[in-house]
Amino acid sequence: MGLIRTQSPSPPFHATLPSPLRPLLLPRTVSTSQRICCCFGLQIEARVNSNLSKTSLVTGFSSGWSETQSLVLKKPVNNYSLPLGALLTSKTPDLSSMPLTGDEKIGVLLLNLGGPETLDDVQPFLFNLFADPDIIRLPRLFRFLQRPLAQFISVLRAPKSKEGYASIGGGSPLRQITDAQAEELRKALCAKNVPAKVYVGMRYWHPFTEEAIEQIKRDGIKKLVVLPLYPQFSISTSGSSLRLLEGIFREDEYLVNMQHTVIPSWYQREGYIKAMANLIEKELRNFDYPDKVMIFFSAHGVPLAYVEEAGDPYKAEMEECIDLIMEELEKRRITNAYTLAYQSRVGPVEWLKPYTDETIIELGQKGVKRLLAVPISFVSEHIETLEEIDVEYKELALESGIEKWGRVPALGCEPTFISDLADAVIESLPYVGAMAVSNLEARQSLVPLGSVEELLAAYDSQRRELPPPVTVWEWGWTKSAETWNGRAAMLAVLVLLVLEVTTGEGFLHQWGVLPLFR
């Protein structure tokens, strides 16, 4: 075992390289006194003084596969307050001195949610969504009910969802748009002298992440950049996709040996911020008095417990993102009033507030007359922009006294945005196979990086049980009773399901729901 010398080790610190050298992405455990980082193809075990009260992040990086890493012991960091978007190394390798591509085949894997392409896809799509433990996290004892429950909820929700998808042309445009973004990204990378193959891996519908990975293997990709198409990180979106990927990687010999890096969130990138500001600036011009328009950022919500109990950085990243966009607009002398609200909540639990619908009503009551809606958590048009914002919220706004309503389009294949994604990929290449560490001060210029495992360990490491965000049915109860009624209903459903599954008889069989179980 060799000893790695560290820079200014304080408190006492040493790291050892186990022999033989272990491949990337080995499972490892983390405690406040010990953290094992997998980087450069070596597993590095780092011990820090156990009297540290919080987890310290210990890591290193190198410009290649040399064994002379420098390890830096960071100050204690509270895992739950560390935005993934700020995962950066303070010691930046000199990118200009590094070959960006070499001879190895580069792949970029775009991760996205996926959406039903036809109305017949809606129920199985919903099944996949609700079967995801990062969407409905059941108590340990009831984990075996995840799929039956997903089946049950998806069957009950499908009619409502189908109505929505029918109103936007009979299916989600997500696959088409994501494919187009992948192609534009490929072209942008090529134009920047980085030939790469770009893959699309969806979480809940075709092309599934597993399908993309199979293609990546067939193509013999040696270096992979994983890029979730969500600007801000959430346990329920990028986190869920990365967790899935982590499982796939761990079990596959090819993937264990393939170098990769992850760009967990990129809401703070200059190009993305500028692209959003461009769209807002352009849309404001459609109003008679552009400076009198309230800019209304509407983000997809998450249940409050994700943020407050599991440490989801989503809210913090969202707020920072909006500050950055407003700063950029201010530079252009656009100083409109603005606000942020959260849309698309499902079920009885409390979601991030303020809610979009309630905020619209309040703004109308306060006398706001012009509103420009800005969808902020997603970069493609989808059911929640085309139906919820364009139809439902617009109608609500007009009823609430708003006289002029506008909506900023989703980024889609906007050239500044695609070019910035290409830059993000290129900037990440020197880190493929390497590990980076948080530096809250350094935010611009570099891509936040980490390994899939490390990222997921930074948040939600304990995978606490969360109240399920969805409900099986809803009726008119008061807000304060909602949570408890919802939980009681869920328990009752679980008991009924257990009885049905064990006896083979009951109301679900009578309704013809249970024979649909996979």
Ligand SMILES: C=CC1=C(C)c2cc3[nH]c(cc4nc(cc5[nH]c(cc1n2)c(C)c5CCC(=O)O)C(CCC(=O)O)=C4C)c(C)c3C=C
């Ligand atoms: C950043 C974006 C998103 C977060 C965060 C998110 C969390 C989240 N979503 C649900 C439940 C549903 N989401 C549905 C569709 C859907 N969700 C997102 C994005 C985020 N979800 C998108 C882009 C879409 C639309 C995809 C498309 O087809 O165009 C649906 C299905 C539609 C419906 O029936 O309303 C559900 C259900 C939960 C529970 C959750 C956090 C826990």
Ligand SMILES: [Fe+2]
């Ligand atoms: Fe969603």
